[in-house]
Amino acid sequence: MQTFPLFLSLQGRRALVVGGADAAARKAELLLKAGAQVSLIAETVGGEIAHFIAEGHVSWAGCAFDDDDLEGMSLVIVATEDESVQARVSGAAQVRCIPVNVVDRPALSTFIMPAIIDRAPITIAISTAGTAPALARRIRADIERSLPAALGRLARFAEVFREQVRRTLVVPRARRRFWDRVFEGRVGELALAGDEIGARRELIRLLDNARSESPTAGMVHLVGAGPGDPDLLTLKAHRLLQRADVVVYDRLVSDEILAMARRDAERVYVGKRRANHCVPQPEINDRLVALARAGKSVVRLKGGDPFVFGRGGEEVEALVAAGVAVEVVPGVTAALGCASSAGIPLTHRDHAQACVLVTGHLKNGTVDLDWAMLSRPRQTVVIYMGAGALQHIASQLIAHGLPASTPVALIENGTTDRERRVVGTLATIDRQARQAFLSGPTLCMVGEVVGLALSRDQELSFESRMGL
Ligand code: SAH
Secondary structure (H helix, E strand, C coil), X not given: CCCCCCCXXXXXXXXXXXXXXXXXXXXXXXXXXXXXXXXXXXXXXCCHHHHHHHCCCEEECXXXXXXXXXCCCCEEEECCCCHHHHHHHHHHHHHCCCCEEECCCHHHCCCCCCEEEXXXXXXXXXXXXXXCHHHHHHHHHHHHHHCCCCXXXXXXXXXXXXXXXXXXXXXXXXXXXXXXXXXHCHHHHHHHCCCHHHHHHHHHHHHHHHHHXXXXXCEEEEEECECCCHHHCCHHHHHXXXXXXXXXXXXXXXXXXXXXXXXXXXXXXXXXECCECCCCHHHHHHHHHHHHHCCCEEEEEECECCCCCCCHHHHHHHHXXXXXXXXXXXXXXXXXXXXXXXXXXXXXXXXXXXXXXXXXXXXXXXXXXXXXXXXXXXXXXXXXXXXXXXXXXHHHHHHCCCCCCCEEEEEECCCCCCCEEEEEECCCHHHHHHHHCCCCCEEEEECHHHHHHHHHHHHHHHHHHCCC
C-alpha cells in the first residue's frame, strides 16, 4: 500500500486553498461539500471562485501567501501553476505537519486527492497513488455503474436501527448475519425504493427472528476456488468469502483469491503436497467440525472444484456424520480452466465424443488405471496430478493401442499469469516435460483435440512471423 486511506472529518474545520482559477474553485467546492471553512490565497481571482467569494462561502484576503496563513489549518490544497508558490506552500505545510496536496505534483504532496463517488453518507475514494489518475476515473465509472443512486438512502435507513440492533443482537456474528439479510433481501429493496414504512416493518420482523435464532448454529461451505484466475470465482463463492468467520484453504488457492475474504476472517492453511502431507485428511475433517460446532461460519476453500479430485466427498461425509450443516459450491475445475486458456475443446464433433478425467497420482510408485478404457479412440483424457508419472502413463497408453503420435499438452499453472504449456506427443512428452522443469500444478491432456489447438497456435505464430 503506497498511501494510507482514511476519511477525514472537516466539518467546521479550516482548510486553505492556494490559487485563483478554476482548478482552485473545484477544490474549494469539494471542501465546502465536506463542511470545511475555506480560505483562499491568490493575488487575483476569476471565474467560479470569484462567485464563491462574492456569495460569502469562501474567505479571501487578496494577498500573496505568507507562512502565517497556515495557522489553524487542518488541510491545504495548492491549485496554482506557479511552481515557486507550490514549493513554498508545500514546504511550509510539511514543517507544520499539515496535510498538503499540490495538484498534479505527487512529489510535493503528503496526501493525494482520490477519485470520489459521493452517495452521502457513503463515500468511496479510489487512488492509484498518483500513478494514473485517468485509470482511477475509469474505475470510478465502473463502480458507479454498479451502485444504485439511492444507496445513501439505504445507509441512512440502517443508521436509524443501528443502536437497537446492537443492543438486541449482542454477538457480533449474529449482527453481521442480520445486516447481510437486511441489505441483500427485501428490506434493502424496499428502502432503496423509498418505501420506509414497509422496510421498517420487514426489518423488525427479521430482528425478531434473529433474536430467537440459536446463536451457535455454525456451518461449513465447501467452496471451489477455481483454477487460479480470481475472475473465475463464482459470485456465490465471492459472497461467502465476504461473510466467512474462518477460511480453511489449500495450497492450490491463490493469494489473490484469499484476499477476497473478509479482512478480519481467520485464515487456516491446511495445504499439502503430493508426497508430503502437511495436515492429514482426518485432521482437516475434525478441524472443520470443531470450527462449525464453535458456531463459526466456515468456508472450506479448495482449488478447482471440491468434488473433482478434491476430497470434498470425504469432508462432506465427516461433516454430515457430525451433524454439521454443509453446502457445496462448485468451482471451475482445472480441466475446464486449462482447456479454455489453451484453446483445447474437450469434446469435438469430429475428434472426441467423450472426455475422461482421471488422476495420475502414484500409489506405491505406480499408477493403477483402466488403461484399455483410456486408450480408446475419439475421446479426450485429462490427467490430474500426473506430471510425476508421465513416462509410465505415455507408455501404458501406447501399449494399449493409442498411436505414439497422439498429441499431448501439459499445462502448468493454467489460467494464471504464470501459465506455461508444453505440447508434444505420447512419444515425446516425458522428455519435453523434464526439459521444461515444470514445478507448479500441472494438467496433462491427451487426444486429437490437443492437435487442433496446436495447429491453431502454429497458424498464429506464422501470422505473427509474417507481421500480420
Ligand atoms: N479440485 C481440483 C483438483 C485438485 S488435484 C480441481 O477441480 O481442479 C490437484 C491437481 O489439479 C494438480 O496436480 C493439477 O494436475 C491440477 N490443477 C489444479 N489447478 C491447476 C492449474 N491451475 N493448472 C494446471 N493444473 C492444475
